[in-house]
Amino acid sequence: MISQSDAKLLNDTAALADVRGRSLWEDARRRFFRNKAAVAGLFVLIAITLFAVFGSYFAKYEADFVDFSLMGANAYQGVPSFSSGHYFGTDIDGRDLFARTVQGTGISLLVGIVGSLVAVIVGTLYGATAGYVGGRTDGTMMRIVDILMSIPFMFVLILMLVIFGRSILMLFIGIGLISWLDMSRIARGQTLTIKNKEFVEAAVATGVSPFTIVLRHIIPNLLGIVIVYATLLVPQMIIFESFISYLGLGVQEPNTSLGALINAGANQMSNGTLWMLLYPLAFFLVTLFAFFFVGDGLRDSLDPKDR
Amino acid sequence: MYTFIAKRLAVAVPTLLILIIFSFVLMFAAPGGPFTNERPLPAAVMDNINARYGLDQPYWKQMYDYVYNVVFRFDFGPSFQYRDRTVNDVIAQGFPVTLTYGAWSALVALVVGVSLGIVAALRQNTWLDYLAVGITIGAQALPNFVMAPVLVLIFTLWLGWLPGGGWNGGQWNHVILPVIALSTSYMASIARIMRSSMLEVMNSNFIRTALAKGLPMRRVVMRHALKPALLPVISYLGPAVVGMITGSVVIDVAFSTGGIGQFFVNSAFNRDYAVIMGITILVGALTILFNLLVDVLYAWVDPKIRY
Numbered sequence: 001m002i003s004q005s006d007a008k009l010l011n012d013t014a015a016l017a018d019v020r021g022r023s024l025w026e027d028a029r030r031r032f033f034r035n036k037a038a039v040a041g042l043f044v045l046i047a048i049t050l051f052a053v054f055g056s057y058f059a060k061y062e063a064d065f066v067d068f069s070l071m072g073a074n075a076y077q078g079v080p081s082f083s084s085g086h087y088f089g090t091d092i093d094g095r096d097l098f099a100r101t102v103q104g105t106g107i108s109l110l111v112g113i114v115g116s117l118v119a120v121i122v123g124t125l126y127g128a129t130a131g132y133v134g135g136r137t138d139g140t141m142m143r144i145v146d147i148l149m150s151i152p153f154m155f156v157l158i159l160m161l162v163i164f165g166r167s168i169l170m171l172f173i174g175i176g177l178i179s180w181l182d183m184s185r186i187a188r189g190q191t192l193t194i195k196n197k198e199f200v201e202a203a204v205a206t207g208v209s210p211f212t213i214v215l216r217h218i219i220p221n222l223l224g225i226v227i228v229y230a231t232l233l234v235p236q237m238i239i240f241e242s243f244i245s246y247l248g249l250g251v252q253e254p255n256t257s258l259g260a261l262i263n264a265g266a267n268q269m270s271n272g273t274l275w276m277l278l279y280p281l282a283f284f285l286v287t288l289f290a291f292f293f294v295g296d297g298l299r300d301s302l303d304p305k306d307r
Numbered sequence: 308m309y310t311f312i313a314k315r316l317a318v319a320v321p322t323l324l325i326l327i328i329f330s331f332v333l334m335f336a337a338p339g340g341p342f343t344n345e346r347p348l349p350a351a352v353m354d355n356i357n358a359r360y361g362l363d364q365p366y367w368k369q370m371y372d373y374v375y376n377v378v379f380r381f382d383f384g385p386s387f388q389y390r391d392r393t394v395n396d397v398i399a400q401g402f403p404v405t406l407t408y409g410a411w412s413a414l415v416a417l418v419v420g421v422s423l424g425i426v427a428a429l430r431q432n433t434w435l436d437y438l439a440v441g442i443t444i445g446a447q448a449l450p451n452f453v454m455a456p457v458l459v460l461i462f463t464l465w466l467g468w469l470p471g472g473g474w475n476g477g478q479w480n481h482v483i484l485p486v487i488a489l490s491t492s493y494m495a496s497i498a499r500i501m502r503s504s505m506l507e508v509m510n511s512n513f514i515r516t517a518l519a520k521g522l523p524m525r526r527v528v529m530r531h532a533l534k535p536a537l538l539p540v541i542s543y544l545g546p547a548v549v550g551m552i553t554g555s556v557v558i559d560v561a562f563s564t565g566g567i568g569q570f571f572v573n574s575a576f577n578r579d580y581a582v583i584m585g586i587t588i589l590v591g592a593l594t595i596l597f598n599l600l601v602d603v604l605y606a607w608v609d610p611k612i613r614y
Contacts, residue, residue, distance in 0.1 A: 147322045152594045154553045155571070155587040156330070162575045162583060163333050239450045246452040247560055247572050259452070266456030266561070270464060277456060288448040 028224070031301035038297020044290040048283070052109055055102035060085030063099035064254040080275050089275040091261075092268055097279060100256055105283050107168070107257040108238050111175065112291075115237030116230045118176040123183025124226050128218045130184070131191030132210065142188065145181050153178045154243070161249050171250055175237055186229055190222050224302040232295035235288045242284065258284040308606065315602060319595045326591045327377060331370050334580045360385060383585035388577045394585035397570050402589075404474055405555045405566035408482055412490035412551055420494040421540065424501025425528065428509060439498060446495030451554045454488040455561035472563040485558045493547045500539050508536040538609055545601040549594045 022030075033039055056063070067090065080089035080097075088097035130141040157174035164170050194200065195218065203213050242259025244250035251257040258280050265277030348356070357363040361372060361384075376382040383394035427439035449457075462484060463471035475481045508514060509532055517527045559568030567586050574582035 143318070147318070147325065150319075150322055150595050150598055151326055152549060152553060152587070152590045154556070155590050156326075158571070158575055159330055159333060159583050159587055162578060163580075235448075243450065243452055243557065247556060247575075249572070249575055262453065262456065266459075269456060269460055274460075277460070281453065281457075284453065285448055292444075292448060 024224075028301040032297050035297040035300060037293045038300075041290040041293030041297065044286060045294060048105060048287055048290065049109065052102060052106035055105075056099060059087075059096060059099035059102060061096035061099055063095065063103045063256075065095060065099075067094040067096075080279075088279045089273070091264060091276055092273075097261075097276065100261060101258075101279055101283055104256045104258045104261045104280060105287070107251055107255060108241060108259070108284070108287070111171065111241040111257070112234040112238040114172055115175040115179045115240070116233040119179040119183040119233055120226055120230045122176070123180035124187045124219060124222060125214075126180065127184035127187025127189075128191045128214050128222060131188035132195050132214050132218055134192075134195075138188070142185075145184055149181050154240075157244065158247075158249055161244070166249055166252050168251055168255065171241060171244065175240060178240075179233060179237060183226070183229060183233070186225060187222055190225055191218055194218055194221050228295065228299045228302050231291065231298050235291040235295075238284075238287065238291075258287075311606060312599075312603060315599050319599055323588075323592055323595055324374070327374055327588055328370070330584045330587055331373055334584060360387070377588060383588070384581050386574075386579055387581050388574060388579035389582075394581050397582055398567060398585060398589060401559075401565060401567035401570050404564055405552075405559070405568065408485045408489065408558065408564065408566070409551050409555060411482060411486045412493070413548060415486055416490040416493040416497055416547065416551075417540075417544075419490075420497025421501050421537070423494070423498040424540075425505055425533075425536075427498065427502045428505035429524075429528070431506065439502065443495040443499045443502075446491045450492060451488050452557040452561065454491055455484075455557060458484050458488055459561070472561075474564045481564075485562050485564055488561070489551055489554050489558050493550065496547070497540055497543065500543055501536065504539045505532065505536045508532045534608065538605070541601060541605050541608060544604075545598045548597045548601075552590055552593060 061067075080087060086096050086098065088101055091097050091100060126141065126145075130138045153174075157178070160174055161170055200213060200217055203217050208216075238258070241250055241257060242262065245257045245259035246263040248260070248263065251260055261280035262277065262284060265274075265280055268276050354363070361369055364372070373384065376384065381395075383398070385393050386397055389397065423439050423442070427436045430436050459471040462469045469480050469484055471484070473481055514527060514532055517531050518524075522531075555566050556568035556571055558564060559566045560572055563569070567589070570582055571586045573579075574586075
């Protein structure tokens with residue numbers, strides 16, 4: 001029989017054994033949560049994501065419902081108000097701006113995240129391979145990146161949108177084509193320093209195949225810096241998409257994005273319907289700032305060299 | 308130095324050729340020709356039109372002719388949309404406008420950005436520094452398509468100081484808003500880069516020596532610190548100029564200034580492939596040229612680089 005005090009002692013020792021050293025990730029998390037701006041940015045981002053996902057349940061109107069009675073009477077009947085259910089007012093065609101903003105925020109976020117995912121997957125693999133293989137392969141692969149980078153992609157993408165038709169898919173392809181270039185350079189630079197470390201040598205000595213070394217040993221060690229740049233890439237991609245949608249060449253009706261909404265609002269500025277510009281603009285700016293703060297916070301916590 | 312320039316040219320020329328051929332192939336991948344109407348034209352008329360635009364030739368011959376004309380005669384062929392004009396006419400009309408506000412924007416971004424960066428660095432951790440850093444962070448999240456409507460809102464609608472659009476032969480009050488909208492974000496980036504590099508230079512040994520010798524602060528900054536601190540700014544100039552050329556599309560749309568961006572977007576909506584391709588290639592050539600110039604300038608200024 002174990003006495004009560006013995007059991008307590010046993011429990012305590014077990015608890016002691018549970019104390020582990022802090023990992024690098026643990027350290028990073030601590031540093032991140034100490035950064036107030038970054039944590040605030042994170043909360044704002046979560047709020048905006050929730051808004052984009054669940055906001056449509058709070059809207060009283062469908063995003064593509066046109067209230068014909070409001071058309072042409074926007075300036076005095078489509079004013080934002082709680083009583084009419086148009087919390088953000090209506091747009092030029094008499095559609096509910098709240099529902100449209102929810103939809104636009106969702107699409108902008110989606111574009112940003114897809115763009116940065118492509119960058120993470122393609123860019124990291126490409127850069128890590130180039131850096132690890134080295135030599136002539138590295139030279140050729142990086143020269144291709146150089147050449148692609150010196151092409152004015154905004155114009156080429158618009159050319160492609162014109163030729164293959166304007167659709168979200170085309171936009172994703174275009175963004176995917178561009179977003180990985182910077183990432184591949186960063187990944188390559190990091191790989192060059194990692195590949196001479198002992199653990200890679202050990203893997204080579206035990207006969208691990210080069211492909212497995214890149215996947216299992218190099219890429220996990222790149223993750224910190226890749227996450228940082230992926231986070232900073234999201235706002236860039238959102239700006240990029242909004243730029244094209246602002247020109248009317250990106251996301252097409254009845255879909256919308258923040259850029260398209262800003263353009264629509266800017267066109268109606270002189271008609272006294274400023275809310276059409278200000279609500280999407282506010283969401284756009286708040287999203288961007290939140291991503292910048294989170295990205296900076298992540299950089300400070302994951303990339304100690306840069307501090 | 309000459310071999311360095313030759314080497315860079317050896318990359319630049321194929322890049323441009325790839326761009327030309329790529330856009331030409333894209334054009335042929337397009338479904339439907341530029342003259343496909345809902346109501347088909349009589350066959351004889353169609354044949355005439357095709358002969359006029361060289362569309363009856365085999366593909367390789369068309370491509371060869373196009374590349375030959377572009378490279379050796381700087382002739383982009385006739386426009387499909389403006390029936391009586393060539394692409395060269397369109398560029399000749401729009402490019403001077405783009406160049407005018409583009410050059411002013413570059414100048415403003417450079418002068419204001421560099422000055423702001425120097426002041427912030429010399430007065431580090433004072434209210435001036437915080438103000439400068441605050442401005443740069445704010446401007447970072449304000450891309451030009453957001454700046455443009457906000458500026459029009461403030462200066463045209465509320466204050467009534469400046470016209471909200473049009474070009475009017477480049478009269479000064481029509482130039483101000485486009486220049487501010489285009490230059491702000493680059494000004495902010497330059498200020499941030501300048502501030503950090505100035506801080507680094509001011510803490511280095513040769514500056515301490517100069518100050519210890521009793522040289523006045525002004526002279527130390529202008530004669531000793533400025534040149535090395537400018538190096539990172541110079542390497543940023545390439546991407547900045549490219550971004551300004553791209554941004555001119557937004558400026559033309561937002562302010563109706565009538566630069567090449569306006570023709571580009573109009574052509575994009577009207578499927579005028581000839582104008583789109585012409586402008587894409589022109590912008591590509593400019594991009595590559597500017598990157599080359601910046602590289603040469605960098606190599607010339609930085610004594611540490613020897614080729």
